[in-house]
Amino acid sequence: MKLRPPGLLLIGLLLGLTAGLFYTWEVNPVQYYDTSPPLLRRPYRADWIQLVAFAQSYEANLEHAKILLCDLPPEEIQTQLAVALDKAINDGRTLLVLQRLAGLAKEYGVDNLVVQIYTGNQTAELFATPRTATTLTVTPTPRPPTLTPAPTATLDPQQFSIVPTPTPPPSPYTITATTRSCLPTPRIAISLTHRLTITTHGKEELVTRGLPGVDLWLLWTEGADHAVTGLRPAQGLGYADFQVAPEQTYNLYLNQPTGVPLATLPIQPCQTEENAWTAWLLEVAYAPTEH
């Protein structure tokens, strides 16, 4: 069969087009040397966002951070800023770093409890936690009776006063359950709850909720550690935990590291498992005393 010129032209065109596309798409494609962050591979984009966050925490410059995050997917920015803040908390970064990270996260619409705490929006709730009111009236120290040269000593009743023994107000925190388990890494965890009366459709109902923003202190012979409930919302709003060292005894305090500890918790090797240590989970209820 002999092909006519238009048929040959068409075959030539198709062959040429195929060859041209193969060359430009496979053999020698366009090279992009000058890309921008939005074109980065997903893990690199995530790293870029976290780098911007940490750099912002080093030197606060919100406008510059916004330029560097421009055109990146908003949901990725939110996720990575929250991750960066969480990481910074776990790594024990300074308050200033955490505040700047939270500020940037808030700017991008992250609105979780951690952000609220470090941007100051949760202050009211933080300090709404009752602190023990210890207003004690100090009475004058009794002076010894004045002795007169008279054969009988006279006692001036005005110079004596009976000093009432100040009894500390009962703690609003009560341990409701203590769970002792064995873990390879010893830990002390606290779940703090309080009871609230809520009104739903005109009906009052008593519910138990986690209590965030309460200071927890762990003191031992060589040091102290501090945590705040609610920084891991996934574990519960009233949850906080401490990594602790084996063969050590810890005193747990709430609000202030003074007075009688709420609990004294020894970390000992487990009898039932090898290479395992005591892990404590304390369930604590908050019930303010009414005056």
Add this chain to the structure above:
Amino acid sequence: MKSGYWLVIGLVAGLGLGLLVGWVLVPVQYYDTDPSALHPAYRDEYLHLVARTYAVDHQLNAAQTRLRRLEATTPSAPLCELTARLIATDAPTTTITPLAWLAHDLNAATPPMAPYLTGRQP
């Protein structure tokens, strides 16, 4: 005109069309690039970000890993080049200090960086 010419004309025209489509009209789109492909301005920003992050987290291995992504001859080479450029242009000390400290901790500090290495960074 011989019929073979039509085939050649078709091939040349098709090839030209293919090149036009492949390079200009529908070029290969790269969405998954790595930091080595960043525009020079973004590469500089990347170096600033790595250095400032290091100033906060002090994780040298992480900083090294990030610098390696620029695929330079040595991880610290782009860092030193940028620091030298900023020193030469009298950039603010606060801009240079984290870069100089990272270069120092990577054992890549140069004598001009010395004035920026007084006192540990925050």
